[in-house]
Amino acid sequence: MSTVISVDDLGIEFYRSRRRRMSMREMLFHRRTTHSTDTFWALRNIDFEVKQGEAVGLVGGNGCGKSTLLKMIAGVLLPDEGAVSVTQGVAPLIELTGGFVGDLSGRDNVYLTAGLHGMAKEEIDERFDSIVDFAGAQVRASLDTPFRHFSSGMQVRLGFAVVTTLNEPIILVDEVLAVGDKAFREKCYQRMESLLEDGRTLFLVSHSEHDLKRFITRGLYLRSGELAMDGPVEDVLERYNADAAGAGS
């Protein structure tokens, strides 16, 4: 199997104060900015490869850099050190409704978002019905009303339906493996399973042990910005739980 994601000595540095924004007044009158120049490495020396068809899960406590790593693989953050190379197309389930515009109808939004992720118009025409079917009858009934009138559940359902219909061989998921109500969540799980059966590569960030055990075979354990362990998911979870228990006591 060929390598589809390779992460090579990756590092990214952030400012410790959340806002790096500079104020022009300070620049003009004090000849310097008071913003903190104190930085820290959110991730450093990360090295791993993912082969085609693998299902990889990222575990670790809050703030250990899981989402940051996922964003760099998705190409929406750029590393300060090292490199990420992804050889195939990516379907990111990161901000599901990110591309949607409140003022346009649900129908227009499907075309726009799918188009943004690189789908051609003919492809969308072809899959439009299956997208809407997946999102449910409620969504179909209000296809021509402005998207902002959709309930939040309907919005994420439509978002999920669009992104999982993309024909990309790599799927990146940030905690949104399943959305909506109970019935819809089961549909999401089934959709994920069928995508995995197709031989897609899955890269999942999750705190849910249930989700991880259900879909993932290989685990990566991130601890304070470093890759602490890379191995079968059961072992990685065991180590993570042991660490968490240790920190808790």
Next chain:
Amino acid sequence: MTLIDRTRAITGKRQVLWTLVVRDLRVRYSRSVLGYVWTILDPLLMSSIYFFVFSFLFKRGNVGHDPYILFLVIGLLSWQWFTGCLTGTSGALLSDAKLVRSTSLPREIWVVRVVIAKGIEYVLSLPVLAVFTLFYVVQGKGHLNVGLLLMPVGLVMQFVLLIGLGLLLAPITTLVTDVARLIPLAVRILFYTTPVLYSGDIIPHPYDRIVWLNPMTGVLEMLRAGFFNQPVHSGPILVGAVVTVALLFIGATTFGRLERSVLKEI
């Protein structure tokens, strides 16, 4: 050469770029009943006001070329594209932060798409110009000439200029918050220091050279070349072209340098 690489990356995503442009136009026109009227109403009203002030109140016949209202319409339509782009591109990365964060497109696309969308609005407003020209030609006061060929060159120059300025402003506005407030101010000052309401000929000699440094002077010179019985000055066009290309390089370099910090910020 990074500029060529980036251009290639963007043209590779032209379908997405087009989707974004269509989205911009749709959002703009689906939100308001008057839609298209808004695009042309502003320059039309402003043209009539300036015409009223200068021709009736001040009785200055020599401010711009004759017919003055045509002179104003050409200037203000193009200026509307300029202002719209400056405000639009400077906020481009912030206003679509959610989208920028969730797609890995070449980031320059968020700037380019604003310039194109506003450019299409500009082209859509050109029929207004045609109506005015026709009106004066029928009256025998029109002076349509071969200089009309410079118009597309002027449009290309304005397009490149706007891309360059946009690439420069978008990351800076994201990182230095106050710049967003400075832009409307700068735009207003530029409006009166650019020959939009008046012709560059009325600026006293050594100072007209300073105005040449503003590429919009050259752009307007080219846009107006075909409509009036006036000599076309090559000075502002050549100087403007050099400044435009320089701005494109500066903009592209700045954008590339600040991209990392911007992505962490939004």
